[in-house]
Amino acid sequence: MPRNLRRLRPVVAVAAVALAAAAVATPVATASAKPGKHLVDVQLLSFNDFHGNLEAPSGSSGRLVTDHHIDPATGAPVDDTVDVGGVEYLASHLAEARKGHDRSLTVAAGDLIGASPLLSAAFHDEPSIEAMNQLGLDVTSVGNHEFDEGYKELQRIADGGCIDDGDGENNQNSCAAHEYAGADFDILAANVVEDATRKTILPSYAIKEVDGVKIGFIGMTLEGTPDIVTAEGIKGLSFKDEVKTANALVPKLKSKGVKAIVTLIHEGANLPKEKWTDPATGTVHEVNATYDYTCERGGELVPDSPIVPIAKNLDPEIDMLVTGHTHNPYVCDVPDPKGKSRLVTSASSFGRLYTETNLKYDLKKRDIVRSSVRGSNMLVTRDVAKAPAQTELINTYKELVTPIASRVLGTITADVTRTANASGESALGDLIADAQLADPSTVVNGEAPVIAFMNPGGIRADLTAANSPYGEAVGDVTYDEAFTVQPFNNFMVSLTMTGQDIYDLLTQQVTGANAGSHKILQVSEGFSYEISSSGPVEGSVMLNGEPIDKSASYRVVTNNFLQGGGDAFEAFTRGTDPYYGGLDIDAFSSYLESSSPYTPGALDRITGTH
Structure with a gap:
């Protein structure tokens, strides 16, 4: 208190x-x-x-x-x-x-x-x-x-x-x-x-x-x-x-x-x-x-x-x-x-x-x-x-933050950036979504999420291999760099959504309040779909190679900003049995540590144009 x-x-x-x-x-x-x-x-x-x-x-x-x-x-x-x-x-x-x-x-x-x-x-x-x-x-x-x-x-x-x-x-x-x-x-x-x-x-x-x-x-x-x-x-x-x-x-x-x-x-x-x-x-x-x-x-x-x-x-x-x-x-x-x-x-x-x-x-x-x-x-x-x-104030807090900020989490073999392709997918978005899917803190009663969604506006900086603010080796990623990417201290939340909810969610990326400025959610490995100007192409939404069943239920994970309907993604609010886990920055940091050295993969989870 x-x-x-x-x-x-x-x-x-x-x-x-x-x-x-x-x-x-x-x-x-x-x-x-x-x-x-x-x-x-x-x-x-x-x-x-x-x-x-x-x-x-x-x-x-x-x-x-x-x-x-x-x-x-x-x-x-x-x-x-x-x-x-x-x-x-x-x-x-x-x-x-x-x-x-x-x-x-x-x-x-x-x-x-x-x-x-x-x-x-x-x-x-x-x-x-x-x-x-x-x-x-x-x-x-x-x-x-x-x-x-x-x-x-x-x-x-x-x-x-x-x-x-x-x-x-x-x-x-x-x-x-x-x-x-x-x-x-x-x-x-x-x-x-x-x-x-x-x-x-x-x-x-x-x-x-x-x-x-x-x-x-x-x-x-x-x-x-x-x-x-x-x-x-x-x-x-x-x-x-x-x-x-x-x-x-x-x-x-x-x-x-x-x-x-x-x-x-x-x-x-x-x-x-x-x-x-x-x-x-x-x-x-x-x-x-x-x-x-x-x-x-x-x-x-x-x-x-x-x-x-x-x-x-x-x-x-x-x-x-x-x-x-x-x-x-x-x-x-x-x-x-x-x-x-x-x-x-x-x-x-x-x-x-x-x-x-x-x-x-x-x-x-x-x-x-x-x-x-x-x-x-x-x-x-x-x-x-x-x-x-102001210099004195900055120096005071730089000294106090150094033990936290300078800790090396892992390494990247190439820059991992927010730059999106024509479909709206980015290498850094893929990395963060995968980190959220792997986060054990949102597993409840033995049921782990199978899809992760990340809002692009929450990705605030790139991971650059040559950036070495504390004199660390090229490719090393510090906690400071990871935090700069995800600075909001959001909580991870798992919840159950129907296949129809997921279709509606993907549609809300390009319609309604997001029609004027599309917000393409970043998604985890194993989940894929084709986007169009009106939403996902019917039948293209897949999980591990199988079409999403609109009447079935799926456990997903996201941050509490999106889970509360942020960025006009109302479909998240229909999710049931929410379970709050740890902080998003902790999930990201742990994944960088466990996946080091990390190499960005192909941008093939989202196809099509919008």
């Missing part, structure tokens, strides 16, 4: 506020306004989807597109990229950006923790919250990943205290460096209600005051959070409509004298391809969009993006939206219900960007001058000095 679960903070009645969903009002350091000056400058710095990336992320996760050029060898356009991200650099950039701004606030839009690298996840993401404290975050909304370990754990993350977790016994260790003190910033969850009390699990809004400027922040996650997190993590909670929730809070804020309102919401937009003109030939190519293309340089949000109807229907009294979730960069105008311009921003992910928004605040009207609001996404380049406090 957590120790010191409710820490008293130096803000009046914060704990009571969290339960009653009232406002958190936190004055910050101020400078005096000049007498008679009614319009003053305010700076908002914002980011989202940090996901515990304390160290500079590597590979494509640590780059952004800045331009394009033609490859002379192929004649095709190629992305120009820059290495960005890392909390040491983010903190330095934010500190530099604040210079000359007497009225500055720093805010975020969720997923600051969860799906994190081992350096943060091994300590229940306490290091990431400490890093956010150091870089001066004032307020954030929750995101879906803040619920990865359940909402009680989220409340502990906010308020402080330690977990008695066996001192690293299960590769996690709370309060490893010191007593965890909690977040110095406000974490808001306006649309997350505990069913038993009908109160929000954390405050709904916060009011920040700086030198005569008073701004209210409403914080929410997406209403669809239950579809993309484990059912156990949100048991007993309801996730309310974003527009109705925020609009109902506007009069409450106005009654407290707050007319300037910003919504922090963990929902986002999809982006189009960029139409790039080759300066030498005038030929127009469709390319990956640069970080500032949408909407600063002509790009537009995809019209059916989830955030668009929300932005269009939020109360006109709300002055701007800071968004997230899709990991896309954009600074756009989505008019409010009265047709008035309103800024909507997102700063990519992993601390690679921050958004700087500058605006005028009318001290007489106590409101933001909407026409003055200007935002721009700024690269978190690595050509600045690292923030010393």
